[in-house]
Amino acid sequence: MEMNRAGQRHDVLVVGGGNAALCAAIAARREGASVKVLEAAPRFYRGGNTRHTRNMRCAHDTATDTLTGPYTEDEFWDDLKRVTQGHTDEELARYMIAKSKPMLGWIAEQGVRFQPSLGGTLSLGRTNSFFLGGGRAMLNALYQTAERLGVEIEYDAEVVGLDIEDGHFLSAQVRREGGRTEAVRAGALVAAAGGFEANIEWLKEYWGPPAENFLIRGTPYNRGTLLRMLLDNGVQEVGDPTQCHAVAIDARAPRFDGGIITRLDCVVFGMVVNKLAERFYDEGEDFWPKRYAIWGRLVAHQPDQIAYIVFDSKSLTSFMPSLYPPIRSDTPEGLAEALGLDPQRFRATLDGFNGAIVPGGSFDHTVLDDCRTEGLTPPKSHWARPIDTAPYYAYPVRPGITFTYLGVKVTKEARMLMADGRPAANMFAAGEIMSGNVLGRGYAAGIGMTIGSVFGKTAGEGAARRARN
Numbered sequence: 459m460e461m462n463r464a465g466q467r468h469d470v471l472v473v474g475g476g477n478a479a480l481c482a483a484i485a486a487r488r489e490g491a492s493v494k495v496l497e498a499a500p501r502f503y504r505g506g507n508t509r510h511t512r513n514m515r516c517a518h519d520t521a522t523d524t525l526t527g528p529y530t531e532d533e534f535w536d537d538l539k540r541v542t543q544g545h546t547d548e549e550l551a552r553y554m555i556a557k558s559k560p561m562l563g564w565i566a567e568q569g570v571r572f573q574p575s576l577g578g579t580l581s582l583g584r585t586n587s588f589f590l591g592g593g594r595a596m597l598n599a600l601y602q603t604a605e606r607l608g609v610e611i612e613y614d615a616e617v618v619g620l621d622i623e624d625g626h627f628l629s630a631q632v633r634r635e636g637g638r639t640e641a642v643r644a645g646a647l648v649a650a651a652g653g654f655e656a657n658i659e660w661l662k663e664y665w666g667p668p669a670e671n672f673l674i675r676g677t678p679y680n681r682g683t684l685l686r687m688l689l690d691n692g693v694q695e696v697g698d699p700t701q702c703h704a705v706a707i708d709a710r711a712p713r714f715d716g717g718i719i720t721r722l723d724c725v726v727f728g729m730v731v732n733k734l735a736e737r738f739y740d741e742g743e744d745f746w747p748k749r750y751a752i753w754g755r756l757v758a759h760q761p762d763q764i765a766y767i768v769f770d771s772k773s774l775t776s777f778m779p780s781l782y783p784p785i786r787s788d789t790p791e792g793l794a795e796a797l798g799l800d801p802q803r804f805r806a807t808l809d810g811f812n813g814a815i816v817p818g819g820s821f822d823h824t825v826l827d828d829c830r831t832e833g834l835t836p837p838k839s840h841w842a843r844p845i846d847t848a849p850y851y852a853y854p855v856r857p858g859i860t861f862t863y864l865g866v867k868v869t870k871e872a873r874m875l876m877a878d879g880r881p882a883a884n885m886f887a888a889g890e891i892m893s894g895n896v897l898g899r900g901y902a903a904g905i906g907m908t909i910g911s912v913f914g915k916t917a918g919e920g921a922a923r924r925a926r927n
């Protein structure tokens with residue numbers, strides 16, 4: 459590729475168009491830098507996975523207009539330590555948590571509005587701030603503010619090459635509409651271009667052929683092109699490439715961008731079988747908010763990466779449904795046939811499940827109740843009720859990948875570290891592309907946006923300072 463070094467020059471170049479990118483761009487501009495944003499997607503699809511979000515997790519010492527009770531830094535840290543099982547960088551994590559407190563106010567100053575927590579299955583009214591109008595409205599506010607401040611934004615502008623010399627960013631090659639490429643030079647780079655979850659070939663390097671059956675919940679534009687180029691240019695890698703946030707979503711969802719309306723939260727109300735009509739995990743192990751993020755991986759390990767959540771008419775209205783109606787039948791055998799499962803085997807699994815339920819339990823999905831099985835492998839530890847009241851229902855589910863954790867290693871100034879341990883001269887990163895620094899594994903709802911906002915602002919400010927010196 460021919461480098462056009464005579465191209466434009468800015469103080470700060472931000473690559474990406476989601477929350478992390480916009481927070482960085484606004485912060486850099488507010489520090490007085492000239493800022494260019496390159497977003498691969500067309501304007502209508504701008505904003506990557508951020509478009510699909512609803513909330514952000516921030517520490518706060520007292521209740522606010524839209525949040526109940528305090529959520530202290532220590533509690534946030536305990537939650538993060540627990541969900542990651544200690545696979546996190548404590549210094550960076552504590553920095554993020556401390557900065558999440560003023561972030562609520564800062565985000566609001568950029569025009570984003572909040573609303574009280576939505577009802578539903580994840581009870582987050584104390585810990586997570588919900589965006590009024592969701593992630594799209596949040597993004598629209600950030601874009602409007604960035605434009606008003608004079609940030610230059612280009613759409614259909616995928617970065618396809620980087621000119622980096624010895625950890626020093628010089629320019630990016632951008633492919634514009636029509637395939638023309640051009641160099642954009644800048645004094646500093648902020649990489650905020652998401653993970654590689656939409657790159658099935660890359661996922662297959664770690665997951666093998668099963669990745670063909672994964673559904674990608676968010677944008678098709680997060681293909682990891684920038685991440686790959688940074689790693690190839692000697693930036694230090696962080697995170698396990700197989701780790702990601704993955705939930706079970708409706709198998710009928712589109713390959714990309716299905717968003718939140720394809721998620722299914724009814725596992726605790728039923729029994730989950732694979733295509734051999736066999737159960738494979740305890741559906742009632744713990745409260746759903748603590749377990750929903752393991753089911754994507756569990757289904758990924760089943761034959762053909764598919765499973766079926768089976769329940770009966772008792773539970774039909776107990777949870778938020780997906781966009782698609784459940785598959786329904788008046789008999790268990792009829793349901794099995796509709797799902798393409800062996801009816802006899804399905805019947806045997808169902809009878810085994812129903813027969814193992816300890817009688818006399820009192821069902822209450824708001825506590826770890828005493829409705830459980832005995833002598834069944836795997837058990838169902840809570841909320842086990844016989845599935846015996848027609849009509850019978852099922853949702854087919856597949857792994858829905860939210861985002862990947864492999865990324866570039868950063869300092870708490872959001873500055874990239876090179877493979878030899880030296881900080882990069884003028885390269886910063888924020889959001890999914892560096893989430894592996896904080897999330898070695900596991901997830902707590904709302905942390906994706908905390909990572910993007912906190913490190914986005916930090917990266918933007920650092921890049922502006924660096925570019926001006």
Ligand SMILES: Cc1cc2nc3c(=O)[nH]c(=O)nc-3n(C[C@H](O)[C@H](O)[C@H](O)COP(=O)(O)OP(=O)(O)OC[C@H]3O[C@@H](n4cnc5c(N)ncnc54)[C@H](O)[C@@H]3O)c2cc1C
Pocket residue numbers: 473474475476477478479496497498499504505506507508509510511512513514515615616617618650651652653675676677679680681682683684716717718859860861888889890891903904905906907908910
């Ligand atoms: C359905 C769904 C619901 C979610 N809900 C929540 C939630 O409620 N709360 C929460 O905290 N997290 C949630 N998440 C996770 C959250 O979306 C991400 O953690 C967060 O949005 C990441 O922000 P980001 O700016 O790093 O990436 P993104 O918002 O994905 O932005 C990345 C951007 O980079 C662009 N890009 C990629 N490659 C290039 C390139 N080579 N050149 C130029 N541009 C490029 C993309 O087009 C995109 O605009 C959800 C995710 C999904 C999929």
